[in-house]
Amino acid sequence: MKLILLGPPGAGKGTQAKMLTEEFGIPQISTGDILRAAVKEGTPMGIKAKGFMDSGALVPDEVVIGIVTERLQKEDCNSGFILDGFPRTVPQADALADNLKGLDKDLDAVVSLEVDVEALVERLTGRRTCKECGRGYHIAFDPSRTEGVCDACGGELFQRDDDQEETIRKRLDVYNEQTSPLTDYYAAAGLLKSLDGMQEIGTVQQQMLEVLKAV
Ligand code: AP5
Ligand code: MG
Numbered sequence: 001m002k003l004i005l006l007g008p009p010g011a012g013k014g015t016q017a018k019m020l021t022e023e024f025g026i027p028q029i030s031t032g033d034i035l036r037a038a039v040k041e042g043t044p045m046g047i048k049a050k051g052f053m054d055s056g057a058l059v060p061d062e063v064v065i066g067i068v069t070e071r072l073q074k075e076d077c078n079s080g081f082i083l084d085g086f087p088r089t090v091p092q093a094d095a096l097a098d099n100l101k102g103l104d105k106d107l108d109a110v111v112s113l114e115v116d117v118e119a120l121v122e123r124l125t126g127r128r129t130c131k132e133c134g135r136g137y138h139i140a141f142d143p144s145r146t147e148g149v150c151d152a153c154g155g156e157l158f159q160r161d162d163d164q165e166e167t168i169r170k171r172l173d174v175y176n177e178q179t180s181p182l183t184d185y186y187a188a189a190g191l192l193k194s195l196d197g198m199q200e201i202g203t204v205q206q207q208m209l210e211v212l213k214a215v
């Protein structure tokens with residue numbers, strides 16, 4: 001299964017991708033996660049990316065295209081992958097297409113998660129993530145059993161730096177301007193499947209699996 005998860009910040013891409021990695025035994029490739037790890041390690045790429053990320057802007061295309069090009073060549077991508085948060089611009093989508101052509105691979109589907117703006121803000125302000133294993137939670141919609149502690153590994157939960165309301169609104173504007181054209185792009189390629197992302201996590205998950213079984 002070679003899949004792109006498309007959708008605005010907070011749509012549930014990461015939440016659904018984690019489930020799909022288990023279901024299909026294929027890796028989740030989240031450019032956001034890779035960039036945050038680089039920021040934490042203080043690598044040259046992380047130092048360059050941090051300012052863009054903190055302000056809610058996109059990191060330059062050449063940086064993220066480089067990340068994904070390298071990642072797709074790894075052996076664990078041979079049986080498939082889930083791209084989460086990439087591509088986000090038309091040049092990124094074009095670069096991905098070239099890349100996959102070179103690797104003799106075709107995308108199976110692009111699933112777009114559709115969620116209302118106000119719900120997105122509520123989801124992101126209440127999001128918590130495990131420092132150790134990366135599992136995501138929500139203080140109201142998907143709380144951990146003990147506040148601030150990961151159910152899966154006992155790790156400490158944290159709030160992302162870019163999950164402040166002002167930055168969230170900026171990220172949503174950036175999505176509308178730079179990323180939303182990709183729905184038409186992939187519809188034209190006959191790959192787009194739209195899902196109602198306003199439903200409960202488990203319901204979205206079920207419908208996602210139904211859609212993917214049909215491709
Ligand atoms: P990235 O990390 O990709 O962030 P994002 O796209 O803004 O998306 P999020 O991770 O915020 O949302 P999500 O859809 O994964 O939602 P989640 O499942 O966590 O990117 C961060 C930054 O990195 C960018 O701003 C940019 O600077 C840079 N970057 C990354 N990729 C780039 C690229 N390709 N090009 C350029 N720059 C790039 O869910 C959110 C919350 O909602 C959670 O708390 C969850 O529990 C809850 N939730 C999920 N589903 C439901 C549901 N159905 N009902 C109720 N609650 C739900
Ligand atoms: Mg995410």
Ligand code: ZN
Nearest residue numbers: 130133150153
């Ligand atoms: Zn954990």
